[in-house]
Amino acid sequence: MKTKQILYKKCEAFLNRRFSVIQKTIDDIQGALQSETKSSAGDKHETGRAMLQLEREKARQQLAELQKLQETLHKIDVEMEHQNVALGSIVFTTKLNYFIAISAGEIEVENRKFYAISASTPIAKLLMSRQIGDAIKFRDIEFLIKAIK
Secondary structure, eight states: OOHHHHHHHHHHHHHHHHHHHHHHHHHHHHHHHHHOOOOSOHHHHHHHHHHHHHHHHHHHHHHHHHHHHHHHHHTOOTTOOOSBOOTTOEEEESSOEEEEESOOEEEEETTEEEEEEETTSHHHHHHTTOBTTOEEEETTEEEEEEEEO
């Protein structure tokens, strides 16, 4: 399997793990809402239900954001080689290596570290549309693009 395919699969696994956690949270909240019985302290009951409903809404928003990340990831063609940095590019620099996809953090492939980053991050914005040999300055650190895949 090629490096880009492995990075893509690891980003997919990252999203799937987050999806599972959020879905479990929603299920737990739903269960708590259904099992809560009316106590003699009515205001306390209503406050508890309202808090659970807020938590459920927050989890649903996280789920919606996660679905947007999945859509972004699915736009990537792992077979495509890039001349310029774009969504789906692997960028090798004199400092770090990047996979322009979703923000999934550090990923190790074949004893090399890559940073899966979203195209909307500041470093990705600097890298976008650049070519091999271009110099980049980010946070007072200069580096060169060595290769793009």
